[in-house]
Amino acid sequence: MLRSASVPVESTKPFSLHPIARLLIIGLLALAVVTIFMTINSRGNWDFVLPFRGRKVLAIIVVGTAIAISTVIFQTITANRILTPSIMGFDALFMLVQTIAVFSMGGAALAQTDPKIRFVVNVLVMTVFSGALYWWLFIKANRPLHLLVLIGIIFGTLFRSFTNLLQRMIDPTDFAVLQDTSFASFNSVDRTLVGIGATIVGVILLMVALRNRILDAMLLGRATSISIGVDYQREVMIVLAMTTILVSVSTALVGPITFFGLLVAHLAYHTVGSSGHRYTIPAAALYSIIFLVGGQLILEHVFNFNSSLSIMVEFAGGLLFIILLLRGNA
Amino acid sequence: MIEITNVTKRYGTTAVVDDVTATIRKGGITSLIGPNGAGKSTLLGMMSRLLKTDAGTITVDGLDVTSTSGDVMARKLAILRQQNYFEARLTVEDLVTFGRFPYCKGRPTVEDKKHIDRAIEYLELSDLRYRFLHELSGGQQQRAFVSMVLAQDTDYLLLDEPLNNLDMRHSIAMMQQLRHIVNDLNKTVVIVLHDINFASWYSDEILAMRDGRIVYHAGPEVVITPKALMDLYDVEVTVETIQGKSVGVYYGAMNIATPRHHD
Ligand SMILES: Nc1ncnc2c1ncn2[C@@H]1O[C@H](COP(=O)(O)OP(=O)(O)O)[C@@H](O)[C@H]1O
Ligand SMILES: [Mg+2]
Numbered sequence: 001m002l003r004s005a006s007v008p009v010e011s012t013k014p015f016s017l018h019p020i021a022r023l024l025i026i027g028l029l030a031l032a033v034v035t036i037f038m039t040i041n042s043r044g045n046w047d048f049v050l051p052f053r054g055r056k057v058l059a060i061i062v063v064g065t066a067i068a069i070s071t072v073i074f075q076t077i078t079a080n081r082i083l084t085p086s087i088m089g090f091d092a093l094f095m096l097v098q099t100i101a102v103f104s105m106g107g108a109a110l111a112q113t114d115p116k117i118r119f120v121v122n123v124l125v126m127t128v129f130s131g132a133l134y135w136w137l138f139i140k141a142n143r144p145l146h147l148l149v150l151i152g153i154i155f156g157t158l159f160r161s162f163t164n165l166l167q168r169m170i171d172p173t174d175f176a177v178l179q180d181t182s183f184a185s186f187n188s189v190d191r192t193l194v195g196i197g198a199t200i201v202g203v204i205l206l207m208v209a210l211r212n213r214i215l216d217a218m219l220l221g222r223a224t225s226i227s228i229g230v231d232y233q234r235e236v237m238i239v240l241a242m243t244t245i246l247v248s249v250s251t252a253l254v255g256p257i258t259f260f261g262l263l264v265a266h267l268a269y270h271t272v273g274s275s276g277h278r279y280t281i282p283a284a285a286l287y288s289i290i291f292l293v294g295g296q297l298i299l300e301h302v303f304n305f306n307s308s309l310s311i312m313v314e315f316a317g318g319l320l321f322i323i324l325l326l327r328g329n330a
Numbered sequence: 331m332i333e334i335t336n337v338t339k340r341y342g343t344t345a346v347v348d349d350v351t352a353t354i355r356k357g358g359i360t361s362l363i364g365p366n367g368a369g370k371s372t373l374l375g376m377m378s379r380l381l382k383t384d385a386g387t388i389t390v391d392g393l394d395v396t397s398t399s400g401d402v403m404a405r406k407l408a409i410l411r412q413q414n415y416f417e418a419r420l421t422v423e424d425l426v427t428f429g430r431f432p433y434c435k436g437r438p439t440v441e442d443k444k445h446i447d448r449a450i451e452y453l454e455l456s457d458l459r460y461r462f463l464h465e466l467s468g469g470q471q472q473r474a475f476v477s478m479v480l481a482q483d484t485d486y487l488l489l490d491e492p493l494n495n496l497d498m499r500h501s502i503a504m505m506q507q508l509r510h511i512v513n514d515l516n517k518t519v520v521i522v523l524h525d526i527n528f529a530s531w532y533s534d535e536i537l538a539m540r541d542g543r544i545v546y547h548a549g550p551e552v553v554i555t556p557k558a559l560m561d562l563y564d565v566e567v568t569v570e571t572i573q574g575k576s577v578g579v580y581y582g583a584m585n586i587a588t589p590r591h592h593d
Binding site for chain 2: 012013014213214217221224
């Protein structure tokens with residue numbers, strides 16, 4: 001080896017707050033927001049207020065965590081930081097699968113089946129379809145990002161229009177089985193599904209935790225991760241399946257949310273001080289909770305205003321999407 | 331030993347690697363040279379299981395690269411590709427740590443840390459250790475990637491144009507470092523080189539490709555000759571012997587032969 005021209009300086013690690021400390025701060029913030037939400041203006045009506053608001057918070061935690069995990073792992077395996085499952089139309093596909101089920105079986109028959117079973121069947125169908133679709137789109141070939149953005153928009157529009165068409169053709173009584181598809185709402189959460197949703201998200205969180213170092217390696221892209229021994233094809237399939245299931249959960253619970261995942265994922269990437277999934281995923285989930293519970297809090301108690309949380313959240317996320325595209329990250 | 335037997339890779343109807351058979355012996359530096367588009371990266375990609383072969387087999391010490399588990403292969407053979415880009419923000423140390431992934435699965439032990447330190451020192455990256463990759467120059471990034479591959483501590487190293495972006499001093503340092511690990515640790519290096527004189531100076535053997543075929547596989551004294559280089563590149567090269575090595579001079583070559591293979 002050549003001698004260094006100058007005396008080599010062993011650099012010391014520059015000071016920076018450890019990711020765990022940063023997570024702790026974000027966690028405390030989330031805890032504070034949840035506590036305020038649970039206790040504000042309760043007027044001593046604890047018996048009513050706690051379970052009522054608790055259910056809402058639980059639903060938000062389930063949805064927020066599902067969106068955060070699915071966005072981060074999807075961005076890892078597709079080696080991009082602009083596209084998210086919902087921008088690529090995953091949630092629109094879920095609505096379509098649901099509508100096709102009602103259309104082909106009829107609302108009456110469906111209404112008699114257990115919503116939990118209905119949900120699980122929907123998720124399975126959806127996993128197969130979108131798994132295949134996104135495998136073909138992202139993994140089989142190295143397609144340029146701008147093409148993927150276009151394909152995502154076209155698919156999303158196609159799925160949504162097809163859903164609308166079918167819904168118009170459906171018997172109006174059957175239609176009631178379907179939820180309002182146009183905007184997400186945190187006030188009309190499908191209660192029967194919160195429990196099963198929480199279970200599913202919990203299991204997937206555990207699976208993600210177990211393979212977090214593999215996900216870290218996959219950040220290096222296909223070639224390098226194969227070189228260091230990652231079973232790339234298998235891991236991509238697993239992550240795609242997990243993403244699909246998570247998107248199904250959040251869509252079934254509150255409806256489609258397009259840009260929110262992008263927002264919380266980027267906040268996490270930029271503030272948690274590490275690319276490790278053991279930090280970015282919890283941080284993104286906590287940001288989801290802060291935004292959704294905090295937003296709900298402000299809308300309910302400051303503006304006395306109920307329905308537009310998803311619109312606000314979408315606006316902020318959509319703005320970020322445009323900024324990222326313009327910055328030429330694409 | 332790497333055994334390549336009747337390997338073909340097609341894109342559409344063109345075979346970009348065309349029925350190649352070659353044996354790369356264990357220990358030593360084998361350089362892959364040839365004009366742009368000759369199929370060097372494609373061949374290296376198939377050797378390292380990043381690309382599927384359309385026909386033929388490749389084995390490394392008897393292990394078939396397509397059927398052996400990725401985990402086993404990762405401790406046998408490391409690859410560095412020509413282009414490496416990713417979005418994540420990683421420091422040099424983070425990247426080199428990934429070289430130990432086949433052993434520690436992302437949770438480095440004291441032993442792994444030693445390998446990481448050594449690999450960082452080898453490439454003179456100590457003072458850049460905590461810098462983010464995206465803040466470094468192309469050459470510094472390239473060295474960080476090579477350092478990662480060294481940390482992987484495999485018997486075989488496949489490097490696709492690792493001298494890209496490197497200045498004179500770091501190019502020499504890298505080649506001497508490769509020479510050193512080959513001699514002292516009995517490693518096998520297969521390296522795609524752009525510069526025929528680096529290939530001549532440092533290789534034990536040269537594999538020269540053109541149009542998807544191997545046209546020469548011999549020592550530098552055979553391949554770095556005016557005739558062979560004309561066959562390969564269609565450029566008239568003057569070859570001189572300097573310090574016992576063949577050195578080609580072509581910077582003012584007056585006779586650029588008309589390319590035979592273009593339309
Ligand atoms: N994914 C691909 N699709 C189509 N053609 C390709 C692909 N990859 C490489 N090629 C073609 O194969 C040939 C060999 O490429 P490559 O192995 O990269 O050459 P080299 O590394 O020798 O410059 C080139 O003509 C290139 O255009
Ligand atoms: Mg090449």
